[in-house]
Amino acid sequence: MLRRFRRRSAALVVTLGALVATLSACGDTGGDDASTIVRTTTNVAGAGVVGIERDTVGLCALPQPADTFGRQGDGRIVVGSGRTVTVPADPRRIVVLSMEALDASCAVGTWESVVGAPTVPLAPTAPPSALPRPDYLGTGIAQIAPVGPPSAPDVDAVRALAPDVVIGTDDLDPAVRDELDAIAPTVLTRAESSWTDRALLAATAMGRRDAASRAVDDYRARAEDVGRRLNSRLTEASVIRFHGDGADVLGDDSFAGQVLTAAGVRRPGPQQGPTAPLPADDLSVAEGDLIYVIFDGPEGLEYGRSVMETDAWKDLGAATDGRVFAVDDAAWSGDGVIAARTVLTDLENSLNGYV
Template identity: 50%
Template structure:
């Protein structure tokens, strides 16, 4: 079994646990309840309402984590450029070597992870253009409302060189060359850094930071993140919990394996995974939920509207409702654009989600 008998007993909904809930409910429930109880005084009066993302607090029995995510401080103040002489730096990347500005002022980003990196280094206001996502929001909302005003250079994966040129950037950041014109078209517009694909999220962040002339700032930011993650683990007694992580698309239920961003952040905190989820990602059927999806706590994410519709069907199925985590009301829905992306800002958001849910249960 993926979860020990001791741990399963620990999270049963007994009267004893219900009593404990009254004393610790605020720690987990506040983020879930404030969205529907603002008139009762949940909101901090100092919050800027425009920085808070509001959503439903329950999806098919799964408590929504981050219902009132405050994004006011998601992007810190601008970091300092690396020390050194001259106004340009040589940066080696997958497409070659580029002479980039030591302190770029107008940056075009061709991936969400590059936008996340600019945010994490305090440079998001220098982003002159960005590719946009599918759906009703052009950019990830966890980065704050300001990024919604960044001009579009086309959909993700299909940036338009003509739009990029109109924005007159002094730096272009991406992972691979777009089909339209390739790397040559980009570097004819501005110095371009392409970091490639397949690296860890931390190495990607470091590569983007090098392109922006912020190697030192990136090293400090990563060190601070790891310190926070390592401190959070003991505070949550994380090593005593096995967290199952599932992602729903329009027609699949996928176990998120060790190679995924979410799994890597969980590992940084010291959260354990069920035995069946300690390898690579894979799809499962309804009949496999009992053996492949069980955990002390189950985190679920949805790939768009169709993924949510499929996910709701699974969450309401008899097979899922028979899981111990479902019986104990320890199933939490997390933001797919945070848990299924890459980036330091997103990693910090996952830490916040874990702080508000790992030792809790759904209260509504």
């Protein structure tokens, strides 16, 4: 069945919406299905939620022709993570083991050839319609067969899909890597490479490096355009990611930080460097003209709320003025062109806005 990526994403299936979903009853629930309806909020501990009704129509690229450069008959040589692998020049059955490769398949128009992809954990409050994959990629990806989490793929599930190429990362267990090599040519991206390099390598393994290069160039051009239109150089944006037992101030080395920089958004002084823990006794490090908050799963949401409901947080200028925005962790902590475009869209909808 054709997987339809080009459908409008419903508010109830966005990752952040799932995290903040609440069950609400009206009147007597005896025999009344109203108590089972999942409703989402547009505010979390004073932070306005961005991207609740994200539009994914036309998100993924149309099919692109396979690259001619580097093609050797029906094959193509790909070098990644110190490994030289011969893959089909135009693969028809692709299994991806990372979200960055899944993102790349959307960006270069090979998503219909992806027969297997990893899953991500869902929040306990997620509705039945919630996706086991990043919602920013659209609802159609839910129809792709699961092959387990990125860190521990199900080799038997991969084998059953009879792929002609497998694309993963070099942090796979060597034993698992050897099993995958026995199933199909396996290309591994290097975890320490830039996200753009990883996207280009994944696309190369799909025979679409040219399309990926164009997608990256288009992203960079859009980032510059967004920056000009929003006068982003006038704004200092703070980015805080809450997890189960603490929080991080995302620096220039983070995916979100790199996209902000590409759009010309300035960062507060303490955030102009590598990612570092947010001191529990000095929340002033989180201050900015506005603050973007990210919740790493339900535990991150719980801890984040506990911090954002304190007087110390409420005393921050951005919180006092209603300039705190909650954004989607899957996109802002993502890897890939589509994730980066999503961050840019969130910037357009919030950088000069107020709750």
